[in-house]
Amino acid sequence: MINFQNILSTLLFLPVIGVFLLLIIPSYNTMLLKTTALVFSLLTFILSLFLWILFDNTTGFFQFSEIIYWIFDSSFFLSLGVDGISLFFILLTTLLIPLCLLASWNSIKKDLKKYLICFLMMESFLIGVFCVLDVLLFYIFFESVLIPMFLIIGIWGSRERKVKASYYFFFYTLLGSILMLLGIFYLITLTQNTSYEYLLLLNLSATEQKILWLAFLLPLLLKFQCFLFIYGYLKPM
Secondary structure, three states, X not given: OOOHHHHHHHHHHHHHHHHHHHXXXXXXXXXXXXXXXXXXXXXHHHHHHHHHHHOOOOOOOOEEEEEEEOOOOOOOEEEEEEOOOHHHHHXXXXXXXXXXXXXXXXXXXXXHHHHHHHHHHHXXXXXXXXXXXXXXXXXXXXXXXXXXXXXXXXXXXXXXXXXXXXXXXXXXXXXXXXXXXXXXXXHHHHHOOOEHHHHOOXXXXXXXXXXXXXXXXXXXXXXXXXXXXXXXXXXXX
């Protein structure tokens, strides 16, 4: 029976469990590899639907809140929660991953296991981006998405320029995110706290709010622009 108190952590780690299963499946058993990856991505999507079904749209507070403490040190923990915006980003993520796997069902022949692992890890990172309630961990998850994306573009891209395209994507988005990191460091210096819920109560001047808004917005716009650039760089002539 599903424990809805831990639904976010289950969503976060379910693709990782799929990755561990893929690691022990022989590479020559391609059908089992693809089926396992698809099953775990579909399970993640089905579970995410319960977020939508059980979500209370009459409140503005974070819901399905959860704190995961590290085993050896209780001073470090992972705080999770969703609001009305992040809810739909999680639903979009869990829907797109199985669709991507189905779209490439018969087209990927090279390093299939690595390809499937990259997609499941990317799904886990993206879910972390949309449900973590710590700005520093948000940045870590946000940048971690670059790793599987770099590999997917560079190894399984559709054209000869795929390697150069993957490097462009990685370095431009990584360098662009420095603004976000500086904004996060400023908030940490100011408050000695990285909790998003705590930062919501912070009184900042209008100038500080505008600068921090730009520091978070510009890396997101740059990442979107890089996706458009990579698409144009790799699409058939």
